[in-house]
Amino acid sequence: MFKFGNIYIIAAVAVIGGALFGFDISSMSAIISTQAYLCQFNQGGLDSDGKCVGPTPDVQGGVVAAMPGGSWLGALVSGFASDRFGRKTSIQIGAVIWVIGSVIVCASVNIPMLAVGRIINGFSVGICSAQVPVYITEIAPPTKRGRLVGFQQWAITWGILIMFFICYGCSYIDGTAAFRVPWGVQAVPAILLFCGLCVLPESPRWLAKKDRWEEAREVLALVHSHGNADSAWVRREMEEIREMVEFERQNADVTYFELFKPKMINRTMIGVFTQIWSQLTGMNVMMYYITYVFTMAGLASDDGTGVLLPSGIQFVINVVMTVPALLWMDRWGRRPTLLIGAFFMCLWLCVNAGLFATYGKPATGNHNAAVSMSITGAPAKAVIASTYLFVASFAPTWGPVSWAYPPELYPLRVRGKAVALATSSNWAFNFALAYFVPPAFANIQWRTYVIFAVFCAAMFIHVFFMFPETANKPLEEVEQIFDDTKPGAIKYIGTPAWKTRNTRAAVLKQERDQLASDEKIDAAAHKESVNA
Template identity: 30%
Template sequence: MAGGAAVSSGGDGGYVHLIDPQRKWYNNRRLIALNGWIVLLLITSSTNGYDGSMMNGLQSLPQWRDYFNSPSGGMLGLLNAIQNIGCLAAYPFSPYLSDGVGRKYTVMLGAAIMCIATVIQTAAQSVGMFIGARFLIGFGLTFAAGAAPMLVTEVSYPSYRAPLTSTYNSLWYSGAIVAAWTTYGTFKIDNTWSWRIPSALQALPSVIQVLLVWAAPESPRWLVSKGRDDQAIKTLAYYHADGNINDPLVQYEYHEIRNAIDFDRTVAANVGWKALVATPGNRKRMRIIIALAFFSQWSGNGLVSYYLNRVFDSIEIHILIPQLLINGILQIWNLAWALLASFLVDRIGRRVLFLTSAVGMLIFFILQTVCSAQFAIHGTDAAAHAVIAFIFLFYASYDIAFSPLIVSYTVEILPFALRAKGFTVFNFAISLSLIFNQYVNPVALDAIAWKYYIVYCCWIAFELVFLYFFIIETKNRSLEETAALFDGEEAAQHIQATPADIKYDEHEKSATDSLHENVIKA
């Protein structure tokens, strides 16, 4: 049986015509179950979002400041940055765990570590104990956050893969919302439980994952890479085709996965850390991935994410209740925009969303800078209110690309053999950028106040130019088709799937009988 190339030149993936139009996420019990498992993985991002918003809230609580002797400057930077230092310590091990023991067990290990760490954080008796717990949270988060989005993208039903994977990073704000409103609800408690309760709630997503994630499906791509083809195709069939191993979509997915992995191993020798920069296609990937990692944290958002109280101080909003209310409302605003963009990634496209986001961020951050300058010079209430308004508009622009797309775009442009290592490089770059932000931002804000915003205005302009020249459109393609965009014709010719002219017919199985025999032999 002749095979059709897996990579199409147009925007529609070769699998699209094989999808049963009657099989939807809301009317198929196995897709509902699959998406339930995916939600369990998506909440990994909530833990990360909870941490950033919680630290924002704790800095506004006098009970927390008094207990830890009002940390400022370098100590305050360390309290925020130590989680990312913990992440850095775990990066050397993360890809080997994901590729070695599997995606889901790596998530479970990371969640277990975070459960232990949040107990220590909640019981902290000194600033050193608090810092040590946050280091351990970062260490565990690296394992869970490194494996979870890869498992989401590798197990999702094809037509829902991009929105679901984009939802992963968008749910950062769900954790941020819970943390923001928790600190708002506990600030009236006149003892240390005002900050210990938010610290304890940080463990909730991890506890749920430890209890349930062991029963989730494993990545079919990981199973194929370990020679467990029978389990891989059974997983694809169970969740993507109601158990029908002969379904044309299942056969297409299986053969495309297997041929892509074989190509990486034998034809391209696309394995190991050195392979990340060994070919023009991989160098192009790494240039984009590292840039997106730094852009996601160096676009001015770090000022509000970790030092919103300093921004409030600069426009003389010193009262605690308005600070906490604005923080809570901002997180809800962010989640709404990020989720909206997540569901539009395959309709509008990645490139359009990235460019629109950069243009909006540049415009609104410039206006925020101007209004901050006006308040510093003239002290008018109107300028202060305008700063708050432009923070919200800036984040709406940020959220339409840099919340949903940085993770999903990274994992989809990487071939399977390099996905864990490439995603680790991405997370490592984010941690480096965050550590810089968390140390430099408070010092710079203290030293030059609103003038520091001008640096970010220039940087966002650079981001816009970079995105225009280097972002490649990937909408409506499978993972293997997307990866082949970077590797040229050789990859496209080797990644073969079931014939492109097979149409879905639940009564027609003869066309795939020979393929089924090949699977059993494999």
């Protein structure tokens, strides 16, 4: 069967799995403030103006959190599925599950049915979000790896934006079709993902791990040398993969417990906290509940659609500001990008907290309890501006890097389960925060921003002291960064994390020199075969 070998086509199809999460974020944030949704799932009766109040803050938090709750379980299970069935097949399994969940969500008539459908959708997102980065990491060249894995985050932002405009258009439809149509349409990208993966190759490193050496060679040739399986580059890459596979087979079968042994615990914690910190920035919470923030800033209309267009601006910013990372993330390196993002996000969160604390007033009337504050005039405009700047700070930093960084930390033998564990922690904290924010806005109000600002300050310190630079290093070479000197004492080889550097210039020079050498070798071999 024909297979595409262009690495950008491979990445573009695979990261549709990320778009599924984006569709979910946007479909909830754009719908939860509309009257059609509030009346269908109404628990609070009618307010003083005769409008539906909708679910209570606790229940709304639970509905939103159902998806990341399912994602936590899906991410953990994906490690076993990926090791057994392959990276590509496990993503296809996730696509099928997403379609099933979308059907249930679309047909929901009450809150329990909606929550069950979102749990199933989350299970799918957990599988795809964990294994898409692994798949791309194992098939991409080192100097393009960060950019290509970063496409996952860009796909998420596109999913958010596309679904937002679908929801915005459907908000003018009368009745429950205003939210059923978007929830049904979100099954389409999963169908495209499943079909698109049918014409993509499997990970060569997974094939080698399963002793399918000839297939692994064919994939490397297809993706990296225009189908020439006898090129010097393919031979060298196969030798490196063979050495790593044979070395890893001397060890016992991989379990999750191995990730917490002395030789692995350091990088396990780095990978896990990369995903945890990406949630504790508050970005996904900002996406889910942005309509609450803009309602407090006075942008709401009677039917709940007045906040949708300002929310759409935020989603556009998210898409556009992810592009610089795709172009230059491998040049910037992982550490500087994470540090700069943490600093600026902390700054804008502090600005919002200060504005609400100084100029905000308690909201009046019988309404959604999570919309607990009201701010008007110039301070309200400043809240909106700093919210946009917060998104612009996350999009080119923690957004793409949090997906690209963890798969680079681990050896092949444990990579599937290690990335699954890291991604599961992402979804565990996504679940907790999605449930936490509506009651937090209702009870501690502007102090919610202070909590996330403190998290951003903590992640800056953690990254500075503990996260080494992995950009542009071959996956087999990253193994040399970590070393255990004795049981219980773990350190980096050579220099501490804050002194590690991005070696992009050296790697590019080495690749150019190696390419020239490979061309000479191939030319000599061709000449010898002709003479013979």
